[in-house]
Every structure is written in structure tokens, then in C-alpha cells.
Amino acid sequence: MPELPEVETVRDGLDRLVVGAVVRDVEVFREYSVRRHDGGPAGFADQLRGRRVIGAARRGKYLWLPLDEPGHEPSAALLAHLGMSGQLLVRDPAVAGEWAHPHLRVRLHVDGAPSGARYVDFVDQRTFGHLSVTDLAPTPDGAPGGYGSPLPALPEPVAHIARDLLDPALDRDLVVARLRRRRTGIKRALLDQTVVSGVGNIYADEALWRARVHFARATDAMTRPVAHRVLDAAAEVMTEALGQGGTSFDALYVDVNGESGYFSRSLAVYGQAGEPCPRCATPVRRDEFMNRSSFSCPGCQPRPRQGRW
Incomplete structure (x- = not known):
């Protein structure tokens, strides 16, 4: 999508x-x-x-x-x-x-x-x-x-859709507060368009990799600095993708001129199961997630234990 x-x-x-x-x-x-x-x-x-x-x-x-x-x-x-x-x-x-x-x-x-x-x-x-x-x-x-x-x-x-991370009118502190009020995993929260809009499966995985945060990490146990780090990483990766015309895996996504984006060449973990992590060389892991897939690095993004990080 x-x-x-x-x-x-x-x-x-x-x-x-x-x-x-x-x-x-x-x-x-x-x-x-x-x-x-x-x-x-x-x-x-x-x-x-x-x-x-x-x-x-x-x-x-x-x-x-x-x-x-x-x-x-x-x-x-x-x-x-x-x-x-x-x-x-x-x-x-x-x-x-x-x-x-x-x-x-x-x-x-x-x-x-x-x-x-x-x-x-x-x-x-x-x-x-x-x-x-x-x-x-x-x-x-x-x-x-x-x-x-x-x-x-x-x-x-x-009207029910939240502002997105590239919206100049976005209140980033408000988004952090929304995240930390949720009792869920951070990736589920990022995909909730009433919390912050525009983030889907691809950029959630890429942002969490950049922030070194596992997708199942509990939002209500997350500190404000870590939550800000995740949002900053999501904004950063989407800005870079925008500069490359987005991510195209096939002919289903094109711009108004029919041209494909090429950010897929820059993806670190999404769709890279078994490939070495660009940061630590640990093989990228694929997990089932909400009837889809989630990609992460077991070395850079260890699965959370109970308690506050």
C-alpha cells in the first residue's frame, strides 16, 4: 500500500x-x-x-x-x-x-x-x-x-486521521504523549492512523531499525527520549524516501507521470530476511505481524524483556 x-x-x-x-x-x-x-x-x-x-x-x-x-x-x-x-x-x-x-x-x-x-x-x-x-x-x-x-x-x-510527521503543524510532544498512553507495541502504535498518520509497514520497520527499537517494545513503558527517537527516525526515513520518489516494488505504485520510485534500493531491513544487517551484519529476521511481516535485526533490535527500558 x-x-x-x-x-x-x-x-x-x-x-x-x-x-x-x-x-x-x-x-x-x-x-x-x-x-x-x-x-x-x-x-x-x-x-x-x-x-x-x-x-x-x-x-x-x-x-x-x-x-x-x-x-x-x-x-x-x-x-x-x-x-x-x-x-x-x-x-x-x-x-x-x-x-x-x-x-x-x-x-x-x-x-x-x-x-x-x-x-x-x-x-x-x-x-x-x-x-x-x-x-x-x-x-x-x-x-x-x-x-x-x-x-x-x-x-x-x-477528520479522524491524525497529522503526519512531515506536517508543519504537527505537535511532536503530543504524539509522544499519545504513544505512551497506548498499551501496545510500538509498531502497532505507529500504524495507528489516529496516533500519527502516514506510517505504514515499510517505513515503520525502517524507522525502528534506525532507532534500534524492537517492534514489540511496549509503548506505555517507553521513555519520552526513546519515543522521540523513533518519531525522528520515521520522519527521517520518509523524507529520504520522498527524495527518491518513494518505494516501488512493482508497477502498482508510480507517480503522476508513470515513473517508479527507487527508495527500495536503500531499504535496510524491510524485505531483507536473511540478508546481513547493514549496521552489524546479523542476518535480518522476518516475523509474522498482523497478517503481514515485520523485519528487524536481532543484533541491533533485541526483543524487549518486561519492565521499563
């Missing part, structure tokens, strides 16, 4: 290539891809036609395009969640017809983009992703709703 760096890479592309454009037409090729929109495909298209995209924002793994309201503050946005395999591709209509993607679900025809008329194609092989037009709600703290937009508002379905 795309995590924060991958979604931010897509958001950045939309910000550069689509903001300022007007939606001229909408085609929905698979109704399930707009299942979260009240009013179905017809209502989805009606609420987009004629609207101007005035921004591209993200919180955690969610991204949205605020839509203009002439004479009023923006009150709605096109919300996207990429799910397991969703892609938003910005394409030139002059050449798009030469290649019809077999998993094209929704197409927006936009005019007035910085680079001219374009298609914005939502492609989704596994169909877990979705698009919807949703109302914006004010943020409780009055700060911008997400990275990339100054508006103190965010889509109502995202």
Missing part, C-alpha cells in the same frame, strides 16, 4: 500539473471506484464539472484537491485514497488514446492546467482505492488541514 512518501510524490505532481485547471468533463468507467460518493457516478460527475482545482493537499495517506467556490470560501474537495494499487496519472490527451490502461476507472478532462489540456486518470488494479467529492470541515486547531494547502479545513472523512 502506498505510504506517505508515495502519496506525497503524487500530491506534488498534481500540485505542479493540475492546480488552476477547470474540470470540463468526467467519465466513470467503474462505479465501485466512486462508491464513497453520495449520489453515485452521475452525482460525482455533476459536482466536478465546471469546478476549478485550487490546491493539492495531503494528510497521511489521503490526498485531496480543494475546489473553488466563486464568492465564497472553498467548501468541497475531490478526495482520493489510493488503497493498495491506486494511481493518479496526468496525461496528454493527444497521446493518451494510443495507450488505453486496462485498469482505468475514472477520467477527468481538465482545461487550463499549467501545461495545457490534460486527462487526470485514476487507475486501480485491485480496486481498493476510491474517489469522492466531499465537504470540507474546519480543523479543530485552526491550522491548515494538510500539507500543501493553507486552508484551515480538511475533508470530513479525514
Whole structure:
């Protein structure tokens, strides 16, 4: 599933290539891809036609395009969640017809983009992703709703999602307090999007390796300095991944131009079972974790004993 760096890479592309454009037409090729929109495909298209995209924002793994309201503050946005395999591709209509993607679900025809008329194609092989037009709600703290937009508002379905580690409005001490109130393992807490958003399986493993913390370490027995160290490591690894376009293991994750990220070449432990740890050369271990896998170094990240660390 795309995590924060991958979604931010897509958001950045939309910000550069689509903001300022007007939606001229909408085609929905698979109704399930707009299942979260009240009013179905017809209502989805009606609420987009004629609207101007005035921004591209993200919180955690969610991204949205605020839509203009002439004479009023923006009150709605096109919300996207990429799910397991969703892609938003910005394409030139002059050449798009030469290649019809077999998993094209929704197409927006936009005019007035910085680079001219374009298609914005939502492609989704596994169909877990979705698009919807949703109302914006004010943020409780009055700060911008997400990275990339100054508006103190965010889509109502995202209101329960915590800020992420790259959000300038994030209160890091508050996140540490949330972590230490949980009675769970640190990796489970990092994956809880109501604690801090945007961290998924890949970057949780990489962050914990950098912080030298085992994934099962108890959050309620964790000192503040250690909790800060974990969060700092997560922010660091995601920033580095963002600089490399994210992590791509196959063709399911690409940016808006269809290009893959290459941070997978820099992964220390994720997917590296049996390979030597880059730091101490101990073979990386794979454990079953929440119906997925967790990768760690037994030398650098020893399994915790009971008691406070």
C-alpha cells in the first residue's frame, strides 16, 4: 500500500500539473471506484464539472484537491485514497488514446492546467482505492488541514486521521504523549492512523531499525527520549524516501507521470530476511505481524524483556 512518501510524490505532481485547471468533463468507467460518493457516478460527475482545482493537499495517506467556490470560501474537495494499487496519472490527451490502461476507472478532462489540456486518470488494479467529492470541515486547531494547502479545513472523512510527521503543524510532544498512553507495541502504535498518520509497514520497520527499537517494545513503558527517537527516525526515513520518489516494488505504485520510485534500493531491513544487517551484519529476521511481516535485526533490535527500558 502506498505510504506517505508515495502519496506525497503524487500530491506534488498534481500540485505542479493540475492546480488552476477547470474540470470540463468526467467519465466513470467503474462505479465501485466512486462508491464513497453520495449520489453515485452521475452525482460525482455533476459536482466536478465546471469546478476549478485550487490546491493539492495531503494528510497521511489521503490526498485531496480543494475546489473553488466563486464568492465564497472553498467548501468541497475531490478526495482520493489510493488503497493498495491506486494511481493518479496526468496525461496528454493527444497521446493518451494510443495507450488505453486496462485498469482505468475514472477520467477527468481538465482545461487550463499549467501545461495545457490534460486527462487526470485514476487507475486501480485491485480496486481498493476510491474517489469522492466531499465537504470540507474546519480543523479543530485552526491550522491548515494538510500539507500543501493553507486552508484551515480538511475533508470530513479525514477528520479522524491524525497529522503526519512531515506536517508543519504537527505537535511532536503530543504524539509522544499519545504513544505512551497506548498499551501496545510500538509498531502497532505507529500504524495507528489516529496516533500519527502516514506510517505504514515499510517505513515503520525502517524507522525502528534506525532507532534500534524492537517492534514489540511496549509503548506505555517507553521513555519520552526513546519515543522521540523513533518519531525522528520515521520522519527521517520518509523524507529520504520522498527524495527518491518513494518505494516501488512493482508497477502498482508510480507517480503522476508513470515513473517508479527507487527508495527500495536503500531499504535496510524491510524485505531483507536473511540478508546481513547493514549496521552489524546479523542476518535480518522476518516475523509474522498482523497478517503481514515485520523485519528487524536481532543484533541491533533485541526483543524487549518486561519492565521499563
